Amino acid sequence: MNNKHLLIYVLFLFAFLSACSDSSDEDVLAPAISGLEDKYTVLEGDALDLKPVITNGNPENYRWLLDGQEVANTLNYTFKERVAGSYKLVLNVTNAGGSVQKEIEITVVKRDSPPVITNLDEKYVVDAGTELNLSPSIVSDSEVTYSWLLESRAVADTKDYVFKTLESGKYKLILNVTNKKGTTEKEIIIIVNGESIKVETPVYTILSLEAPAYLTNVENVKWEVLDAPSDLYRLSSANSKTAMFVAAKMGEYNLHVTDGEIKSVIKITVKKTEKQLSSYISKVFDYLPAPGQFVNKLPEYTEGDTHADMVRKANEWLVGEDAWMITLGGWGGYVTVGFDHTIINVPGKRDFRINGNAFGANYGRPGAPFGGSCEPGIIMVAYDKNKNGKPDEDEWYEIKGSSNFSADNEPWFSYAKENKNDTKVYRDYEMTYYKPAKEDPEIIGEPDNPNAYMTIEKYIRWKDNKNNSGYKVKNVYHQQTYYPAWIKENQMTFKGIRLPENGINEGKYVPGINEASTYFVLYAFRYGYVDNYPNLDDNSGIDIDWAIDKNGNKADLPGIDFVKIYNGINQENGWLGECSTEVERGEDLHMSGKSINTIDE
Structure with missing residues (x-):
């Protein structure tokens, strides 16, 4: 054997012995x-x-x-x-x-005893239409007879029994086995689940789900999503006999409904909608600003325009991605808009955003919270329950912003108290504006003085239902009438929630300007309003789960189709003028692909 063959033999022997060693060292499984x-x-x-x-x-x-x-x-x-x-x-x-x-x-x-029945469970769960083969074991020292009773009705006298029904429900089955020493009874409960229900619905469309007939007289009904191809869906009223489901993504969503025992599976196929949908506002239904310095300009009033004309103009300005800004004027002024689909109330996420023109101030007291030009508009929402495409008979729900009941937790609240602002929240507020008697401004100061300016300090009179009254001031920057020119009546009344005054003159903190300076900072509320934070800030996003009903209870809405925004603050802010909510583009954040986490209320 030459050296080459010897080397090959040694390597082969080493590999063989290693393999044997590995095999002997393998773990032996327990029996x-x-x-x-x-x-x-x-x-x-x-x-x-x-x-x-x-x-x-x-x-x-x-x-x-x-x-x-x-x-x-x-x-x-x-x-x-x-x-x-x-x-x-x-x-x-x-x-x-x-x-x-x-x-x-x-x-x-013991011998000479009644029969003993085994091999039967006390409870079985089957689907409707499925056979349940029951084959008990019987111990007896003498001949036996059998009797099966289903809901007290005799159904068989054999040892084995096959149960089958198409009707969902809870059934009581009794087996009696008798020998010469007596009868033994075995009671069995059979839960028959409902047959699978298959339904179809387009994306972004609310589907009403009715509980099966066998749950008609049941109080505790619960719906649950078992699996879904996307998180962009909502199941609302999940503890009632009628649930609501809506989804943004196509695919099959599997749900079940149960009373705690009997279940039915619902397979929802979410399909593509026939029409092309937009992320943005698709229609303005109503527009009525309260008196304010941008009224009749945003949008532009033309002599002879009616209310319908101004609604049409607001529609032209707000619909679509390239929306223009409109004003709501003073407290109570509003606009009502709609989308061409249901904006889904996705759990844990903010769902939509209505842009304004809020921005942060360059100046303010050291360590102050965010503020600048924050003119919050209160939000009401509704879904198209009657499916007629109009916000007519549909119930409105309030988006519960951070100060809809109290502003005590706002980070600037102590500043406002110190400044002697009106920090109350009125939830039953009414305010009436009166058409101005004159429009021509007065010269304040000596005519030859370069600091003189033109204004009407007692311009538009107002009074509220809290024994308060005052005037809207006409400032030097806007000289058109502030009263909506298409309104022929001599007074306008608005109703709603009035938020605390958030504007504070922080002029003394502006570097290089004396303490008597006027520099109003309008501080932002924490969440839940329009025109309250800059448009790109997460806090401009709104969570539909903040919605409450007229009794203050969480609404649990599946989604919304309509949004109403009205100005929530009545305050004059020096040369800035009144607090006036402005509204621009509105968008469905989910359809736009924007994911913003919500915050706890």
Whole structure:
């Protein structure tokens, strides 16, 4: 043998020995026991042959223990007792991989006793139309007869019984077995789940789901989504007999409805909508600003325009991605808009945004919270319950912003108290504006003085239902009439929530300007309003889950189709003029692909 062949032989021998070594070192699995039941019932004196099946390796040891005493060391074992009672039998099997045991409960029944029924559960759950084969085991020392009763009606007299029904519900089945010593009864409850229900719905469309007929008289009904192809969906009224479902993504959504026992599966196929949808405002339904410095300019009033004309102009300005800004004027002025689809109330996310023109101030007291030009508009929302495309008979819900009930938790609240602002929240506020008697401004100061300016300080009179009154000031920057020119009546009344005054003259903090300077900072509320934070700020996003009903309860809306915004503050801010909410583009954040987490209220 030459050196080359010798080397090959040595390498082969090394590999073979290594393989043998690896094989011998492999872990041996512990044995597994099968072929034995957990419970047996026999007559006293009868033999019970137990023949287990052992897998995983070669067992080295068998031990049968009866009530703790070892009775056999073989694979198979025959149990036989002449004394009635309960016995505990344990099989222990051991090999190189470990040890395992199986516990068995054996009941020995006296002879000359009524029958003993086993191999039947107390409760079964099946789907409608599915067969349930019931085959009990009977222990008796004499001949027996059988009687099956379904809801008290005899249905069979055989040992075995096949249950099947298409009707969902809860059924009581009784088996009576009789011998010469008496009758034994076994009661079984069978829960029959409903057949699968299949429905279809387009994306961004609310689907009403009615509970099956068998749940008509049930109080505790619960709906649940089992699996979904996307998180962009909402199931509302999930604890009622009529739930509402809406989804943004196509696919199959599997739900079930149950009373805690009986279930029905609902397979919802969400398909593509037939029309092209837009993320943005699709229609303006109404527009009525309160008197303000931008009224009749944003949008532009033309002589002879009617209310319908101004609604049309607001529509031209607000619809679509390239929207222009309109004003709502002073407190109470409003606009009502709609979308061409339902904006989905996705749990844990902000759902839509209505742009304004809020911005942050360059100046303010050190350490102050965000503020600048923040002119919050209160938001009302509705969904198209009657599906007629109009916000007519649909219920409106209030988006509960951070100060809709109290402003105590606003970070600037102490500043406002110190400044003697009106920090109350009025939820039943009414305010009436009166048409101005004159439009020509007055010169304030000496005519030749360069600091003189033109204004009307007592311009548009107003009064509210809280025994307050005052005037809207006409400033030097805007000289058109501030009263909506298309309104022929001499007064206008608005109703709603009035928020606390958030504007504070912080002029003394402006570098290089004396303490008497006027520099109003309008501080932002924490969340829940339009024109309150800059448009790109997450806090301009609105969560539909903030909606409450007229009693202050969470609304649990599936989504919304309509939005109404009205100015929430009545305050004059020096040369800035009145607090006036401005509205621009509105968008569905989910359809636009923007994910903004919500905050706890």
